[in-house]
Each structure stands twice: as structure tokens, then as C-alpha cells.
Amino acid sequence: MVPSKLKRHLETKHPFHAERNLAYFKRARDLNQRQQDRLLDCVKVSEKAMEASYMLAELIAKQKKPHTIAETLILPACKIIAGVMLGPDAANELSKVPASDNTIKRRIDDMSEDIEQHLTEKLQASGRFSLQIDESTDISGAAQLLANVRYVDGDSIKETFFFCKEMASHTTGEEIFKVTDNYLKENNLCWSMCVSLCTDGAACMTGRVRGFIAKLCAEMGADHQSLILHTEVRWLSRGKVLSRFYELREELLEFSREHAVPHKDRLADESWCARLAYLADRFGHLHELNAKLQGRNENILSSTDKIRGFMGKLTLWREALEQGSMNMFPLASAAPQAASERAIYAEHLQTLKERFDRYFPRVADIEDNDWIRDPFNQESESSKEKLTMKEREEGAELRADRTLKLKFSELTLDQFWLVCASEYPTISHHAIDQLLHFPTTYLCELAFSTLVYMKNKTRSRLSVEQDLRVALSSVPPRIKKICAPRQAHVSH
Known part of the structure; x- marks a missing residue:
């Protein structure tokens, strides 16, 4: 409807052309509304295209493929399939999805940054984590330091890719410590949160004076020059x-x-x-x-x-x-x-x-932790010596808790102890610290295999950390959150 004030104005000022003027205003208003609707539709399509572009980039990173595959294979294939199955209009809509080499790279970088930020928030909330660290050489001859992290996330223990840094100099224990220490500081994390460290037992990792583990221990002011666990042997096939x-x-x-x-x-x-x-x-x-x-x-x-x-x-x-x-x-x-x-x-x-x-000198002492596997058994003589009085008191209460005993068979070991944490915090904290340990460098080996696959002879100059993080992280990128602050532009 034409606003009443405008209608009276048109009738008063132009009595002989009131009807024509009113009709012109209606047409102008309707045209403007259609233009706004088309613009809104374009913006919505552009927002969907942006979201689809991020999802496409995530898929490429997960499959460890070159960034150019989106523009040279995936999008053309999708357009062919959509054109045959749905018609030319559907194929044209797919053309609006940004898929160039540079665009895919930017999308992966954005998702990597979001994953890194999200993981840092989780680690800070958890307050403790364990590290698995290893180093190797890539196709270009550069030394790469890889790290994975295990931490408490809600009602379970999670593990995921942490970082991959190219070493600027020789892979000495001092240099490995420097790179790791800098990364923790950049992300507002501290060594006091690290409950254990798993390495491959190489000299640069375990050297008594200059090894990475010794530097870690020195940073924390520890009385002992070794951590609770490190894997001292790896077997090839x-x-x-x-x-x-x-x-x-x-x-x-x-x-x-x-x-x-x-x-x-x-x-x-x-x-x-x-x-x-x-x-x-x-x-x-x-x-x-x-x-x-x-x-x-x-x-x-x-x-x-x-x-x-x-x-x-x-x-x-x-x-x-x-x-x-x-x-x-x-x-x-x-x-x-x-x-x-x-x-x-x-x-x-x-x-x-x-x-x-x-x-494996500590294998014989594993009975000391049998109370973690079966907290409802009577405590052994070895566990009496390893647990504090407060932990033993909570253990006695826990063994009498029949409700928890019923839950024990329904939950995984880490889930069970996390459920106990609110009522029995001291003994649960001890149990979770043990379960946080990495027993092997498996995730680092997996990451190195992915690195070798990604950074090959045809991609030797690739900066691989962002792609590795999106490919290997168990923390998914928050694509809608990434897209929200970015203004969508109509593709052309």
C-alpha cells in the first residue's frame, strides 16, 4: 500500500496527475523490491558458495591432494554430473563456488587457524596434557619437528595433531626444546601443564645433558632428569x-x-x-x-x-x-x-x-596401577605404597559406591574416571594423569607418512603445517563460524 501521507501529498500537489503518479510510485516500489530480493538471493547464493568452498577445501586436505585438483577435476566433474542429472541451471550454480588454487590454500589456512585456536582453548580448559614428539627429514632435506597432544575434553580423553615446525638448524635437543617451548608460549600454554612426554629415544631426545627431555626437566625445575615414560625403541617392518x-x-x-x-x-x-x-x-x-x-x-x-x-x-x-x-x-x-x-x-x-x-624397565611395576583398571578391587600392597592417604581414603569410599560400580561396566576407563572426578577428585586426577600418557609414537609416524605423501617431488616447496593440521586433526574446523564475519561477494 502507498503510505497515506504520500498519497495525500500527491493528490494535493498534483490533483490532475494523482492516479498516474500513484501508479508510477507503485511500479517503482515493486521494481525496487524485486531488485532487493534478487540481491538478497545473490548474497544467499554467495554465502552458500563460500561455505561449499570451505567444505571442498577441507575434503581436499583430508584426502591429502594438491590444491589445484578442485579447479582442474572436482568442480568440472561436479558440473558435468549436475548438468546431466539436474540440467544446465544446476551446473551454472556450481560455477559460483570459488575453487582456484589460491582460494583453496586460503581456505585451508583459515581452517587450520580456527582448529589451532579451538584446540588451544580446549587445552587451556583441560589444564593438563601429554606430548608425543618426533623429528624426521622431508623430501627437500629439511628437518621437520612433529608433535601430537593428548588431553581431557569433556567426558573423555582425546588425542590430535599439535604442530609441525621446520627446524632452522641442526636437530639438537636444545633446538627441539626451543621450537616446542616457543610454540607453547605463543599459545599461552606452559610446561607445568605437561604431565608426560613420549619420544622415539633418539640421542637428541633423551641425551642426559643436552637432550630434549633433559631441557624439559630443567625448565620445570624437576629433581629427576627423565620423565615418567618415553618409548626407547621402534621396529621397522x-x-x-x-x-x-x-x-x-x-x-x-x-x-x-x-x-x-x-x-x-x-x-x-x-x-x-x-x-x-x-x-x-x-x-x-x-x-x-x-x-x-x-x-x-x-x-x-x-x-x-x-x-x-x-x-x-x-x-x-x-x-x-x-x-x-x-x-x-x-x-x-x-x-x-x-x-x-x-x-x-x-x-x-x-x-x-x-x-x-x-x-622397558617399568613394565614389572605395572601392578602398581591395577587400581586404575579395577578400582573396586581391594587395594594391593604395591598400591598402598604409591598412593597418598587422601587418595586411599577416596579409593575406599569409591569401592563402596555401588552406583559407580554399575556404571563401571558401561564406560571406557577414561570416561569412568572423569565421571568420578567431581566426587573423588584426588584419586581421579592421579588416574587420568596415567591414562594421558602416550605409549608409542604412533601418531607421529602417521603424520610423517602423511607429510611424505603431501610434500613430494612435485610439491617440495609446500608449507605443510596448515594442510597437515586440517588433514589429521580430530578437532573439526568451525566452518560456519569462519564464514560468519566474512562478507560474501557474488562470484563472477
Whole structure:
């Protein structure tokens, strides 16, 4: 409707042209409204296109693909499919989604920044975390320092990618500490929040004076120059390599007769091949143990059980060898073996058992933490010595809490202790600190595999941290929050 004041004005000032003027105003008003509606529709389409652009960039990062794939493959493919299935108008709408190389890179950077900010907020709220740190070299020869973090998030323990920093100089313990310390300070985090550290046991990590762990301990003013846990050994997939080599030994022998192969005379030596079969079996068992220790949400308690189980098998295998049985080593048992060879294998297994005892000195003390696995059992003598009086008092109350006992079977171990935290804070805090430990460097190995895949010969200059964070983080980017403050522009 025409406003009454305007209608009276038109009738008073222009009595002979009132109707024409009113009609003109209505047409102008309707035209303006349609223009506003079209502009609003364009803005809405542009906002959707922006959101779709971020989702597309996230997908590309998760799949570890080059940024150009959006413009060269994904968008053209979507337009073809939409054109065939829905018609040309649908295909034209897809053209409004920004998908250039630079746009995808900016989107990934925005999401990485948001994930980093969100994770920092979670760590500050949690108040404690554990770190898993490792370093390696990328395709360009640059040393990369990778870190993952495990922390309390609501009613469970989470673990995720933390950072990836290119090392400016040699990978010494001092330099590793400097890079990590700077990152924590930049994000308003402090070392007092770090309850444990997991490394691969390299000299630059564990050196007594200049190693990274020593520098950490010095920063915190600790009395001891080692942390509660660090993994001192990593196994390669030698079992598979040796098994394949053993299975192809006859083909390799034939090949060596026509080509210069180092140590080719060994391939014709039955005794040497028999020992090779034993090593292939032995490393195959180590690879199996390594696989069991890997995976997300593994904790120090379950990992220690698996290591203890393997150490028990080493003793069992040695006893079986002494009795003449080799059933646990399928490749070696099929090869001709002398009694003297079995004695060598038995001695070797005993040496391996001793090495495991040295690599994992705290495995024997794992009973001290049985109260974490089963808090409703009566406390053991070892736990009495490890727990404070306040923790023992809360433990006694907790064992009498039948409501919690019913919940225990329904929840994971970390969820259970977090539920207990409000009523039994002291003993729950102790339990959660133990469950926060990283038992292996699995996540760092996973991140390095992703880094190698992303930063290859054709992408050797890629600054990889932002892509890694979006690809590996369990904290999702808040895309709607990222889009909200950005003004949407109509694509052209």
C-alpha cells in the first residue's frame, strides 16, 4: 500500500496527475523490491558458495591432494554430473563456488587457524596434557619437528595433531626444546601443564645433558632428569622384508648367477638360509607386536600388558627350542635345522628378553596401577605404597559406591574416571594423569607418512603445517563460524 501521507501529498500537489503518479510510485516500489530480493538471493547464493568452498577445501586436505585438483577435476566433474542429472541451471550454480588454487590454500589456512585456536582453548580448559614428539627429514632435506597432544575434553580423553615446525638448524635437543617451548608460549600454554612426554629415544631426545627431555626437566625445575615414560625403541617392518627375501631366495640365486650380487654365495648356503628363516619369523613376531601397540586411544596400561605378554612368549619359545620344538617359527621349522642352530636361537631369544627388560624397565611395576583398571578391587600392597592417604581414603569410599560400580561396566576407563572426578577428585586426577600418557609414537609416524605423501617431488616447496593440521586433526574446523564475519561477494 502507498503510505497515506504520500498519497495525500500527491493528490494535493498534483490533483490532475494523482492516479498516474500513484501508479508510477507503485511500479517503482515493486521494481525496487524485486531488485532487493534478487540481491538478497545473490548474497544467499554467495554465502552458500563460500561455505561449499570451505567444505571442498577441507575434503581436499583430508584426502591429502594438491590444491589445484578442485579447479582442474572436482568442480568440472561436479558440473558435468549436475548438468546431466539436474540440467544446465544446476551446473551454472556450481560455477559460483570459488575453487582456484589460491582460494583453496586460503581456505585451508583459515581452517587450520580456527582448529589451532579451538584446540588451544580446549587445552587451556583441560589444564593438563601429554606430548608425543618426533623429528624426521622431508623430501627437500629439511628437518621437520612433529608433535601430537593428548588431553581431557569433556567426558573423555582425546588425542590430535599439535604442530609441525621446520627446524632452522641442526636437530639438537636444545633446538627441539626451543621450537616446542616457543610454540607453547605463543599459545599461552606452559610446561607445568605437561604431565608426560613420549619420544622415539633418539640421542637428541633423551641425551642426559643436552637432550630434549633433559631441557624439559630443567625448565620445570624437576629433581629427576627423565620423565615418567618415553618409548626407547621402534621396529621397522623387517619381518615382511625378510620373509619376502626368504621366499624369493631361489629366484635371487638364479639371478645372482648372471649378475654381480654382493654375498651371492650365501644364497646357496643352507645353514645361512636357515638362520635367515629364523630371523624372518622372529621379526615377523616383532612386527605383530608393533601393530598391536599402534592405534588411537591406546594407553600405557594396555600397551604394557602386550609387551609383558610378548616377553612371556620369548621365555616360552626359548624353552620350546631347548626341547627341540620350532612350531612357533613356521619358516624356520620348514627348513633343515641342526641341533646346534636351535641352541643359537635359544641363546638369541634369551638375549632379546634381556634387551626388553632394559628397554622397558617399568613394565614389572605395572601392578602398581591395577587400581586404575579395577578400582573396586581391594587395594594391593604395591598400591598402598604409591598412593597418598587422601587418595586411599577416596579409593575406599569409591569401592563402596555401588552406583559407580554399575556404571563401571558401561564406560571406557577414561570416561569412568572423569565421571568420578567431581566426587573423588584426588584419586581421579592421579588416574587420568596415567591414562594421558602416550605409549608409542604412533601418531607421529602417521603424520610423517602423511607429510611424505603431501610434500613430494612435485610439491617440495609446500608449507605443510596448515594442510597437515586440517588433514589429521580430530578437532573439526568451525566452518560456519569462519564464514560468519566474512562478507560474501557474488562470484563472477
